[in-house]
Amino acid sequence: MSAALLEDAVVAAQGDGRPSRRGTRWRRLLGFVVPLVLLGLWQVVAEVELLSPRLLPPPSVVAEQFWVFFFGETGTLTLAGVVPFTGAGGDHLLSSLRRAGIGWLLAVGVGTLVGLMLGLSALARDLLDPVLNALRAVPIFAWLPLALVWFGIGEGAARALIFIGALWPVLVAVGDATSRVPRSYVETAQMLGTPRRWLWRKVYLPSALPEVVTGLRLSLTLAWTVVIVGELSGTTSGVGAMMNAARESGRTDQVVVGILVFAAVGLVADVLLRLATRRWVRWADA
Amino acid sequence: MSGTLVARGLGKAFGDLVVLDGIDLEAQAGQVLAVLGPSGCGKSTLLRVLAGFEPPTSGEVLLDGRPVSGPSPQRGMVAQAGGLFPWLPLRENLSFGPAASGRPAAEVREVVDELLSATGLDGFADALPKQLSGGMRQRASIAQVLANRPPVLLLDEPFGALDAQTRLRMHEWLLELLAERPTTTLLVTHDVEEALLLGDRLCLLSNRPATVVDTQPVPFGTGRGRAVLADPAFVQMKAAVLERVLAA
Numbered sequence: 457m458s459a460a461l462l463e464d465a466v467v468a469a470q471g472d473g474r475p476s477r478r479g480t481r482w483r484r485l486l487g488f489v490v491p492l493v494l495l496g497l498w499q500v501v502a503e504v505e506l507l508s509p510r511l512l513p514p515p516s517v518v519a520e521q522f523w524v525f526f527f528g529e530t531g532t533l534t535l536a537g538v539v540p541f542t543g544a545g546g547d548h549l550l551s552s553l554r555r556a557g558i559g560w561l562l563a564v565g566v567g568t569l570v571g572l573m574l575g576l577s578a579l580a581r582d583l584l585d586p587v588l589n590a591l592r593a594v595p596i597f598a599w600l601p602l603a604l605v606w607f608g609i610g611e612g613a614a615r616a617l618i619f620i621g622a623l624w625p626v627l628v629a630v631g632d633a634t635s636r637v638p639r640s641y642v643e644t645a646q647m648l649g650t651p652r653r654w655l656w657r658k659v660y661l662p663s664a665l666p667e668v669v670t671g672l673r674l675s676l677t678l679a680w681t682v683v684i685v686g687e688l689s690g691t692t693s694g695v696g697a698m699m700n701a702a703r704e705s706g707r708t709d710q711v712v713v714g715i716l717v718f719a720a721v722g723l724v725a726d727v728l729l730r731l732a733t734r735r736w737v738r739w740a741d742a
Numbered sequence: 743m744s745g746t747l748v749a750r751g752l753g754k755a756f757g758d759l760v761v762l763d764g765i766d767l768e769a770q771a772g773q774v775l776a777v778l779g780p781s782g783c784g785k786s787t788l789l790r791v792l793a794g795f796e797p798p799t800s801g802e803v804l805l806d807g808r809p810v811s812g813p814s815p816q817r818g819m820v821a822q823a824g825g826l827f828p829w830l831p832l833r834e835n836l837s838f839g840p841a842a843s844g845r846p847a848a849e850v851r852e853v854v855d856e857l858l859s860a861t862g863l864d865g866f867a868d869a870l871p872k873q874l875s876g877g878m879r880q881r882a883s884i885a886q887v888l889a890n891r892p893p894v895l896l897l898d899e900p901f902g903a904l905d906a907q908t909r910l911r912m913h914e915w916l917l918e919l920l921a922e923r924p925t926t927t928l929l930v931t932h933d934v935e936e937a938l939l940l941g942d943r944l945c946l947l948s949n950r951p952a953t954v955v956d957t958q959p960v961p962f963g964t965g966r967g968r969a970v971l972a973d974p975a976f977v978q979m980k981a982a983v984l985e986r987v988l989a990a
């Protein structure tokens with residue numbers, strides 16, 4: 457018996473037909489080619505002054521401003537009289553991150569709870585689905601005027617908007633994923649002795665997690681998208697506030713610095729989220 | 743020893759579709775009852791009712807004389823597709839049951855280690871189900887249920903999806919496993935050879951709606967292996983039973 461068992465153990469342990477490591481590593485580097493080419497093109501166009509630097513500052517200038525934004529001597533330049541620029545990058549970034557983070561976490565909490573309710577209870581689905589679908593159809597920015605009236609210009613309105621924007625992807629992903637958990641998993645768990653009150657944690661959540669993580673990533677992107685609207689509407693801190701002030705002062709180079717910061721942070725946050733959840737969603741990889 | 747499972751007048755209908763019609767059967771303690779029936783006759787439905795996943799439309803299920811309903815670790819069921827949770831490594835799949843019933847961690851570990859070696863999966867404790875072969879997955883599914891030491895084991899065509907050689911190995915493995923830990927077993931299959939090789943008794947079901955056509959002992963003794971396949975008496979009985987299944 458043991459010899460026979462060993463045989464199929466060996467079969468299972470052999471290659472799984474994925475392309476070799478080497479191949480995929482080179483492939484990954486390809487993703488850097490396009491940005492490098494674009495950067496070169498940008499520098500050339502700016503250097504021959506095809507476009508005025510006021511419309512398109514050269515990358516070298518932007519890079520310099522990027523450095524000044526984060527590491528320059530504090531307080532030497534204040535945009536539009538109120539928004540600090542030199543050396544203020546860290547502070548602006550932190551305040552944007554905090555704004556987006558609070559709104560996002562709130563959305564994740566509420567979205568997960570309501571999503572679980574929708575996914576697990578047909579009654580909740582019947583009660584809430586029409587209302588939620590109607591609310592979901594409202595464009596995020598259509599809430600802006602109301603948010604301004606309710607929470608005033610600045611922090612409160614920004615958070616409310618981020619919360620609403622980030623809420624739907626989480627809620628929909630959790631609801632959909634949990635309602636589609638195969639009944640056989642639930643039956644097996646019950647047959648093995650899992651009490652009803654633990655099913656959501658032992659079965660529904662882990663089974664739904666891969667889809668939920670996709671929803672979390674989408675909602676993180678949205679939170680980061682909406683944060684700028686909050687900041688364009690009257691805060692004096694945050695990367696968006698800096699960009700607005702830079703535009704008023706005619707500093708396109710500093711506006712571009714803001715864009716780069718948004719791109720970098722969005723990318724890093726997405727990668728971090730994926731790394732943090734990889735352990736739990738590995739099983740669903742193709 | 744305990745673990746006698748009895749179905750008394752068991753009926754099940756889905757709307758107008760009558761699937762089970764007054765099933766009477768008894769799986770005696772520590773024995774293997776092989777349930778043979780044509781495809782689509784309601785074998786899986788019968789097991790699902792016995793396991794408590796579906797309420798019967800009529801009749802009742804008794805374990806050691808007491809009526810039972812609802813799924814419970816007392817009746818361990820391995821579904822046709824196996825029951826492993828794809829997100830859990832093998833070790834956690836096997837400890838799922840004992841951990842859910844709140845047994846102490848050290849005891850769970852011991853039970854699982856023992857089952858891992860009994861299934862020849864020692865080296866795969868940390869593997870995910872998708873990394874196992876079909877035969878390994880079926881063994882693991884059975885081990886997952888046995889970890890709870892259920893008095894009754896319900897198997898729904900556990901080796902149906904395997905190739906003929908692997909299936910034969912699985913048969914010998916299951917015989918050995920059950921010899922070491924006597925468990926009342928209800929094995930559903932449409933494979934006559936499997937039923938005769940593994941069963942102590944044989945229960946023949948009719949076409950849908952399923953009724954019990956006949957129950958008979960399998961006279962080849964315990965401790966049999968593949969050698970019995972060449973026994974003329976075995977060959978003869980296999981042909982006879984096959985005729986009856988086809989005629990059912």
Ligand SMILES: Nc1ncnc2c1ncn2[C@@H]1O[C@H](COP(=O)(O)OP(=O)(O)OP(=O)(O)O)[C@@H](O)[C@H]1O
Nearest residue numbers: 756759761779780781782783784785786787788932
């Ligand atoms: N939940 C259900 N709702 C409605 N009909 C069902 C349900 N479950 C099973 N059936 C029907 O009951 C009949 C018997 O199905 P069942 O799966 O029990 O047969 P089986 O003997 O296990 O078949 P197989 O040999 O293919 O495994 C089928 O006609 C099936 O469509």
Ligand SMILES: [Mg+2]
Nearest residue numbers: 785786787822
């Ligand atoms: Mg079936």
